[in-house]
Structure formats: C-alpha cells, structure tokens
Amino acid sequence: MTFTPHGKHLIAGTWIAGEKTFSSEPASGPSHEFAVGTVELVDRAAKAAEEAFWSYGYSSRADRAKFLNLIADEIEARAEAITEIGTQETGLPEARLNGERGRTTGQLRFFASHIEAGTYLDVRHDEALPDRQPAPRPDLKMVQRPIGPVAVFGASNFPLAFSTAGGDTAAALAAGCPVVVKGHSAHPGTGEIVAEAINAAREKLGLHPGVFSLIQGGNRDVGSALVQHPDIKAVGFTGSLGGGRALFDLCAARPEPIPFFGELGSVNPMFVLPEATRARGEALGKGWAGSLTMGAGQFCTNPGIAVVIDSPDADTFVSAAKAALSEVGPQTMLTDGIAKAYRDGRDRIAGSSGVEELLTSNSEMRNATPYLFETTGETWLANHELGEEVFGPLGLVVRVTSEDEMQTIAKSLVGQLTCTIHLDDGDTAIGQSLMPILERKAGRILANGFPTGVEVADAMVHGGPYPASTNFGHTSVGTLSIRRFLRPVSYQNIPDALLPQDLRN
Numbered sequence: 001m002t003f004t005p006h007g008k009h010l011i012a013g014t015w016i017a018g019e020k021t022f023s024s025e026p027a028s029g030p031s032h033e034f035a036v037g038t039v040e041l042v043d044r045a046a047k048a049a050e051e052a053f054w055s056y057g058y059s060s061r062a063d064r065a066k067f068l069n070l071i072a073d074e075i076e077a078r079a080e081a082i083t084e085i086g087t088q089e090t091g092l093p094e095a096r097l098n099g100e101r102g103r104t105t106g107q108l109r110f111f112a113s114h115i116e117a118g119t120y121l122d123v124r125h126d127e128a129l130p131d132r133q134p135a136p137r138p139d140l141k142m143v144q145r146p147i148g149p150v151a152v153f154g155a156s157n158f159p160l161a162f163s164t165a166g167g168d169t170a171a172a173l174a175a176g177c178p179v180v181v182k183g184h185s186a187h188p189g190t191g192e193i194v195a196e197a198i199n200a201a202r203e204k205l206g207l208h209p210g211v212f213s214l215i216q217g218g219n220r221d222v223g224s225a226l227v228q229h230p231d232i233k234a235v236g237f238t239g240s241l242g243g244g245r246a247l248f249d250l251c252a253a254r255p256e257p258i259p260f261f262g263e264l265g266s267v268n269p270m271f272v273l274p275e276a277t278r279a280r281g282e283a284l285g286k287g288w289a290g291s292l293t294m295g296a297g298q299f300c301t302n303p304g305i306a307v308v309i310d311s312p313d314a315d316t317f318v319s320a321a322k323a324a325l326s327e328v329g330p331q332t333m334l335t336d337g338i339a340k341a342y343r344d345g346r347d348r349i350a351g352s353s354g355v356e357e358l359l360t361s362n363s364e365m366r367n368a369t370p371y372l373f374e375t376t377g378e379t380w381l382a383n384h385e386l387g388e389e390v391f392g393p394l395g396l397v398v399r400v401t402s403e404d405e406m407q408t409i410a411k412s413l414v415g416q417l418t419c420t421i422h423l424d425d426g427d428t429a430i431g432q433s434l435m436p437i438l439e440r441k442a443g444r445i446l447a448n449g450f451p452t453g454v455e456v457a458d459a460m461v462h463g464g465p466y467p468a469s470t471n472f473g474h475t476s477v478g479t480l481s482i483r484r485f486l487r488p489v490s491y492q493n494i495p496d497a498l499l500p501q502d503l504r505n
C-alpha cells in the first residue's frame with residue numbers, strides 16, 4: 001500500500017483527529033478509521049473560509065489560475081496512491097479511476113484558462129450621459145463577483161471528478177470562493193489524499209489556510225450544520241434526490257436563505273423512433289445495454305428508460321438488449337447501501353402491476369447484475385413511480401402504440417438531465433414534434449448517441465428542471481458552472497481607484 005490514510009479532517013490548514021471514528025467500507029483492501037465530523041468543526045471551517053474570503057475573494061484571476069493548475073499538478077503527483085485507494089474504496093476499476101483523475105485535473109486546468117480569458121466576468125458598461133434630458137444618466141459598470149464561502153458535497157459514484165477537487169470545488173475556487181467540503185463516507189481515504197493535494201498547492205502559494213477545508217462525515221449532522229452555517233453563502237451538491245431535497249429545504253428555511261445547487265438523479269429516457277428501429281434495432285439494443293451497464297449502471301446519466309413504438313422491429317431492439325444484458329456478469333457496486341437500494345428498486349419495479357420482467361438475474365451482496373423490464377405506455381402513464389431513478393443497471397422498455405402516445409409519454413416526464421432521440425431521416429417529422437417537449441424537460445438533448453459521458457466544455461449543460469437539479473438555470477459541468485458562485489454587482493459613478501481590479505481602466 002503506497003498510501004495509508006491518517007483519518008483526520010483538514011480544517012483551515014491543520015489536520016485534526018477526532019474522538020469518535022467511523023470505519024471505511026472498502027470493496028477490497030483494508031478498512032481504515034476516520035474521524036467523525038462535528039458541528040464544532042463545521043463552525044471552525046466556515047469561519048476560517050469567511051476570513052479567507054477577504055483575501056482570496058479579491059485575489060487576481062492570474063493567481064487563482066496558478067492555484068488551480070498547481071492543484072492539478074499535486075493531484076498528478078499522487079496519481080498512483082489516488083488510484084489505489086480510490087479503487088479499493090469504490091470498487092471501480094483502475095482504468096476508470098485513472099480516467100477520472102485525468103478528467104479532474106483537466107477540469108481544473110480548463111477553469112484556470114477560462115478565468116484567465118475573463119469573458120465569464122460579463123463586464124458591462126453604460127457610459128454616463130450628463131446632458132441627457134429630462135435626467136442625466138449615471139456611469140454604470142457591472143461585473144460578476146464571487147459569492148463567498150461555498151459548501152461542497154460530492155457524490156459516491158465520482159470519487160474524483162464530482163468530489164473533493166471535482167467540478168464544484170474547481171468552479172468555486174476559480175470564482176474566488178473559499179470551499180468547505182463535506183467528505184463522502186463512501187470514499188473518505190480518497191477525499192483525504194485529494195485534500196492533501198489541494199492543501200499542498202495552497203501552502204506553496206501562501207494562500208490563507210481557510211481557502212479550503214475538508215470535514216469527514218460519519219454523522220449526518222455535519223451536512224445539516226454546514227448548509228445552515230451563516231458564513232456559507234452557496235452549496236454545490238451532487239447526490240441523491242432524497243439527500244439533496246433534505247439539504248435544499250434546510251437552505252431555504254435559513255434566516256438568510258442561500259442557493260442550493262443540487263445535481264440529482266434522472267432516468268434519462270431514450271426515444272427510439274420507428275425508422276431508426278427498422279434500420280438498426282439490433283445495434284441500438286446492444287448499444288443501450290452497453291450504456292446501461294457501464295460502471296454498474298451507477299451514472300446519473302444512465303439511460304434507464306427506452307420508449308419504443310410497438311412493431312416487429314421493436315421486438316428486435318428489445319431482444320438484442322436482453323441478449324446483451326444477459327451476458328453482463330456481476331459488477332461491484334460503490335457501497336453496500338447502494339447495492340441494497342438497487343435491489344429495493346428492482347423489487348419496486350418488479351412488484352408494479354402491468355410490468356413484465358424480461359430478464360431476471362441474481363444480484364447479491366455488493367454486486368449488481370442487470371435487470372430488464374417492459375411495460376405499456378398506458379401503465380407508465382398511470383404509475384409515476386415507474387419514472388423514478390433506480391441507481392444501477394436496470395432498464396425499462398416502455399412500448400407505446402403510436403407516435404401520439406410517445407408524445408404523451410414525453411409530456412408526462414419530470415425534469416431530466418438528458419433525453420435522447422434515436423432517429424433516421426424518415427423520423428424527422430416525429431423528431432420535430434418531440435423536440436419542443438424534450439426542451440422543456442431536460443438540460444441536454446442528444447441524437448443518436450448515449451448520454452453516459454458528459455463532456456467538460458463551454459456548451460455543456462449538466463442540469464435540468466427539478467428533480468434533475470434544484471436550479472434549472474445552471475449546470476454543474478463545463479465553464480458555465482462558475483456562474484453558480486458569482487453574483488452581478490453594479491457600480492454607479494464609482495471612481496476608478498475604488499473599482500474591483502477587473503473593472504479598472
């Protein structure tokens with residue numbers, strides 16, 4: 001073992017042990033002890049973050065870019081150990097951890113160049129019109145300013161890219177906001193070593209220690225206290241609908257409510273249109289099975305639902321999916337709790353009336369095997385629970401009788417991260433009829449692809465109407481995600497010497 005976690009919290013530059021500990025539950029390798037978070041530590045971390053804001057919030061973009069690039073370097077310097085502990089804790093394969101590390105460092109560097117370019121500041125200037133009648137116009141300048149300390153909750157299924165130094169942390173630090181991370185109890189050792197990398201970068205640049213803290217979990221009061229702390233000004237959360245909703249409600253009920261940017265789950269429906277089904281039903285069925293089982297189906301963008309119009313071609317699509325799924329062996333899930341929730345979800349779908357089990361298997365312990373179910377459009381429309389996420393490799397075919405019924409299904413959807421259309425030239429008309437509906441339902445619409453795999457880019461939207469996310473106007477992936485941690489400030493007739501650096505002549 002190249003890395004043995006010490007199990008401490010990182011509070012404003014100091015590693016702190018705890019009286020109580022919790023044991024990690026790795027999929028393989030030894031379990032380790034981690035200090036349980038406390039409300040007192042939340043207070044210390046949040047106050048230190050507020051103190052740090054007075055320097056970090058007013059730092060130059062070049063300095064913050066340096067910090068982000070250095071964090072990426074420090075993560076890379078620990079690559080082997082991160083992959084080792086990450087693989088053990090999550091059960092995800094080594095190649096996946098290596099890939100995710102590249103995505104994480106790439107994201108940090110992408111934000112560095114994004115803030116250096118400066119377009120995100122959205123600088124606006126209305127010049128004074130002193131002679132305007134009937135009243136003169138004042139000089140108005142506007143720029144985006146950082147919001148203050150940000151709390152970050154990462155998800156179990158992306159221990160790097162959506163976690164301690166993941167997209168939320170990168171975006172907040174890029175904006176000029178200190179960060180307090182609530183460590184995920186599914187990968188505390190991975191969280192610790194990544195926090196070590198961030199802290200090393202911070203020390204090298206001599207930044208205020210309150211710029212970054214990590215509080216390990218093991219106690220749900222930590223998360224609740226963090227989102228309610230008066231010094232925390234926004235929350236970035238990636239995780240389940242239940243957890244996200246509970247924390248969102250706490251944020252809304254604060255004396256000073258704050259924005260809660262929750263990126264939650266989704267069933268990511270695919271609409272398989274008739275000509276495409278005819279031309280390549282078999283390939284589409286196989287492709288769906290591949291996307292559905294990738295990473296044991298533990299992706300927020302997992303395409304859990306396929307809507308197809310009844311026909312012999314639909315049979316080909318379904319048979320191909322079933323055949324491909326039946327060849328997928330057991331895969332380790334992220335935690336015992338997630339494996340149990342998967343089986344409970346399977347039982348819920350299997351126990352719903354009007355649902356047929358096409359492929360059954362035997363998921364046991366921490367392993368997941370795929371399940372495939374089928375139902376009619378009528379049953380789907382009568383039972384909204386069929387549209388709730390089952391986190392894991394479970395697919396549901398919704399077989400409809402007509403294009404009209406397909407549109408009715410689309411209209412009945414709740415908010416989604418993604419919706420996909422598989423179409424050929426002959427499907428253009430039905431595709432056109434679906435687009436205005438899907439646009440109202442999802443943050444991202446794809447044609448002839450699979451939604452797993454979210455590009456970190458300028459034009460990416462990873463979000464969507466509730467319950468896909470709690471803020472439909474935002475994204476948690478891509479450069480636009482920085483806007484979550486900024487707010488516009490207008491400066492009226494303010495002398496140049498008093499303006500923020502980014503607005504001075």
Ligand code: NAP
Pocket residue numbers: 153154155156157158162182183184185186217218219220221222223224238239240241242243244246247263264265266299300301338389391417462468476
């Ligand atoms: P989770 O159980 O909601 O946990 C996320 C974090 O929130 C953890 O730190 C957890 O603490 C904390 N938490 C949850 N409920 C809480 C509560 N009631 N009070 C205080 N803290 C609470 O989610 P997960 O299992 O890690 O992740 C899987 C889910 O995330 C899936 O539904 C998946 O679709 C979704 N996801 C979404 C995206 C996206 O970008 N939209 C990306 C990846 C995953 P503990 O450490 O104590 O558990």
